[in-house]
Amino acid sequence: MRFNKVFSNLLALLFCTHLFAQTDSLNTDTKVPAHPRLLLLKGEESALKKNISSDKVWSDLHKAILQECDGLLTVKPLERIQIGRRLLSVSREAIRRIFFLSYAYRLTSDKKYLQRAEKELVTIAAFRDWNPPHFLDVAEMTTAASIGYDWLFNDLSKETKAAVKEAILTKGLEPSLDEEKNKNWLLAEHNWNQVCNTGMTYGALATFEDHEELSRRIVNRALRSITIPMNEYNPDGAYPEGYGYWGYGTSFNVMFLSALEKAFGTDFGLSTRSQGFLKTGGFLENMTGPSGRPFNYSDAGQNGELQPAMFWFASRVKDPSLLWVERRRLMEDPKSHVKNRLLPAIMLWGGNININNAVPPAKTMWVGRGKNPVALMRTSWTDSNAVWVAMKGGTVSANHAHMDVGSFVMEADGVRWAMDFGMQDYESLESKGIQLFGRTQDAQRWTVFRLTNLVHNTLTANGQHQRVTGSAPLIRTSSDPLFMQATTDMSEVYKGTLAKAVRGIAIVDKKYVLIRDEVQARDTATVLRWTMLTPADVKITGSNTLELTKNGKRLLLQVTEPANVTMKTWSTAPPHDYDAPNPGTTLVGFEVSLPPNAKTALSVKLIPASANNSGQQATQSLSNWKGEAVPAYNGKATK
Known part of the structure; x- marks a missing residue:
């Protein structure tokens, strides 16, 4: 047993060495856009506003996000409260608050949203750490800090930018550099890899100009590492971890790809290199029954929820029928989705889709091979x-x-x-x-x-x-x-x-x-x-x-x-x-x-x-x- 464990560790180390020795996609000539550069570039707000003004579905969702932001104005800032071995609930709420408030400020220019987001950014930057022993916590907190830092960059105070930038570096990126300690997620075939690489990439992109060599190293590492879980969708798009973790791992994987596309104009072939990844929208849609509840095998809850990533897939493969289930959820009550921390991403990925024109899928059976x-x-x-x-x-x-x-x-x-x-x-x-x-x-x-x-x-x-x-x-x-x-x-x-x-x-x-x-x-x-x-x-x-x-x-x-x-x-x-x-x-x-x-x-x-x-x-x-x-x-x- 001891020999097997040593042998397994040796294999993992050899594979890790091979993985991170591969050719880099980003080199010293690689440039990134000016802030904001994550997901929504400067000036792209106008297209969102046009969609909001011309489509009631997007208008109602936009209003629901703003109303939730208004409610956030008076709540206490987050506290570093760890439950068991996890700080994850705090990290997730940090994403929700900062993503929502940053979206609200960029779409309305109302300073109350900027000021409230800045308060959260200063708060999480001051935490003693982001709980590196459970690295998902670090990844999601880094995602939250990076979105706020990047989207609000031109209007944050000098002091806030300095504190948040330092926190992204010392509490996010640097703890990820011990690749032997972090090989469990760098080599993982599951959601940890997707979420952690996304968080580190967001941190690297948000602060790219401050440490270009480090940022390139982290993005290049992610481009190699994330192919491992993306290959788990092969060959037909079935996600081995089931409905609940599809919503976690796949959503962050799409956040990763979307950020690459905005920053570099390409996802470096990742979405097409895996033969199953772009098919997985069909898996998720068919996993929902007529009641709206999912096939909740493995570690999944009994209830379905709106999946922002489905809007990216529908747009990417040009198939609005992938939104038949999401359309129903979205049109029933937009306010019911405001606890979804990635909700603003729907406005970015779905704005060019007239969801009222979504038609049901043509096929009534979906079969997926895989693990x-x-x-x-x-x-x-x-x-x-x-x-x-x-x-x-x-x-x-x-x-x-x-x-x-x-x-x-x-x-x-x-x-x-x-x-x-x-x-x-x-x-x-x-x-x-x-x-x-x-x-x-x-x-x-x-x-x-x-x-x-x-x-x-x-x-x-x-x-x-x-x-x-x-x-x-x-x-x-x-x-x-x-x-x-x-x-x-x-x-x-x-x-x-x-x-x-x-x-x-x-x-x-x-x-x-x-x-x-x-x-x-x-x-x-x-x-x-x-x-x-x-x-x-x-x-x-x-x-x-x-x-x-x-x-x-x-x-x-x-x-x-x-x-x-x-x-x-x-x-x-x-x-x-x-x-x-x-x-x-x-x-x-x-x-x-x-x-x-x-x-x-x-x-x-x-x-x-x-x-x-x-x-x-x-x-x-x-x-x-x-x-x-x-x-x-x-x-x-x-x-």
């Missing part, structure tokens, strides 16, 4: 009662992953019948001593109730956890509207407990959902459990049926194979004092006992009452599900 492949299926984009089912294969070893391989969520008649708990607040666990982010099979992470396969909509064999090693690829899909389906081979994830496990999920006749599992036991007796988590009221109506009711709607869960089962329910009461409560939820399903080496099929239908007695036809074996084989993805990073 955590997904199949996202619906019967309609315009019917709020549409059937929608989202399923995933993938791996437990991805960053922020749960043991949820094969899991799904499902909606019909405006109700989410099959749900996912999503994440539990990190501090609630870490404060109780839980080491939350281990990825080994015996990691303490897997003692947390919400995170294992036992409470996800998938299979459990002999009460055992899914394997951290191994992966479940999608192997067949079809977008046929009368039998829209996807199949994943989960066998590797059940290695040691099952010889074979393949799951197919389909929307049949645009009416109901079918889940079929084909399983083979190993050479020992096996108890196989099928579970689905639901927020509905549950009534067992027969040996193979139960009825779910919620919001005056009904859904029948019917087991058609095996013929003899007994429907069950399980409590979701938390077993440990550190587990979050789960009120209003129930696990439903059944168990099957398999002799050694036995083969069996489990077929379950989820039939909404509106389906009018559909679902009576016999279920075919997965080998007869007609569709296209999914090409294996070999993991190559670029085209």
Whole structure:
């Protein structure tokens, strides 16, 4: 074990040395525009004002931002209050306040916004540090300070500029220079890399003229390092960390690219070098169900939110249909989005789009391969009662992953019948001593109730956890509207407990959902459990049926194979004092006992009452599900 750790560290060091020894994109001839140079150049305010005056959607959002800024005028400045190991909530609020107030000043020239932003800048510059042990905190605070310093540069006092510039250097950029200490995010394949490189690049660009050599070094380092997480979108745009961290990592990645484009007139080919990055808007849009709630696998919350980055993608690929979900969120109530710290970026990225003309996507199914492949299926984009089912294969070893391989969520008649708990607040666990982010099979992470396969909509064999090693690829899909389906081979994830496990999920006749599992036991007796988590009221109506009711709607869960089962329910009461409560939820399903080496099929239908007695036809074996084989993805990073 010690040798493996030493060997891994050596490999990381060698890779780090190779990464940062590559050719620089910025050289001594590279120049940057005068301030302001981040995201919105001097004089570009006029185009925003024109859009605001001619489009009610942008006008209403602009007013909501200004009203929020008016409310910020009287609140206390931020304080350096660290919660556990994180200062992150303070850093994030710093971005929100400074970005909003700086935007308000640039669009209105009203000095009250300048003065209030300056007060926040002076406050965070005076913090003793920005918490470098948890470098996300440093990155977001540097982003906040850099936006305010750059956007307000020509009107800040000399003293404020000196203090903020010094803080960006000594509390932001310099702590990042120990590349051995920071290799965890410089070499990371996930959101840390995207957020930290963005923050350091903003600091370098904002203060470029004061230390050009250092700034070039930091930007060049970021240009090399950020390709690692950008390649995680390959090949189709599916983001391994799921909906919540897409909103974090991808948003900052877009902030990074947008800043490069403004400062240098190019993103140095980053957005097209990754074959999946510019496709990821389709992933995010299809991840949202008719209810507006997302497929919240991995560490994600249960609610959807406005995603500013989607406006960048829609503009970049010239596809307004990517904004169908965002349009709905934006037009419902602009004021509801003012807690989103990147909200002003929508005004920069979406101003050339008439969101009223956004049309629904042409396709009702989206499939993405990669580390955590997904199949996202619906019967309609315009019917709020549409059937929608989202399923995933993938791996437990991805960053922020749960043991949820094969899991799904499902909606019909405006109700989410099959749900996912999503994440539990990190501090609630870490404060109780839980080491939350281990990825080994015996990691303490897997003692947390919400995170294992036992409470996800998938299979459990002999009460055992899914394997951290191994992966479940999608192997067949079809977008046929009368039998829209996807199949994943989960066998590797059940290695040691099952010889074979393949799951197919389909929307049949645009009416109901079918889940079929084909399983083979190993050479020992096996108890196989099928579970689905639901927020509905549950009534067992027969040996193979139960009825779910919620919001005056009904859904029948019917087991058609095996013929003899007994429907069950399980409590979701938390077993440990550190587990979050789960009120209003129930696990439903059944168990099957398999002799050694036995083969069996489990077929379950989820039939909404509106389906009018559909679902009576016999279920075919997965080998007869007609569709296209999914090409294996070999993991190559670029085209």
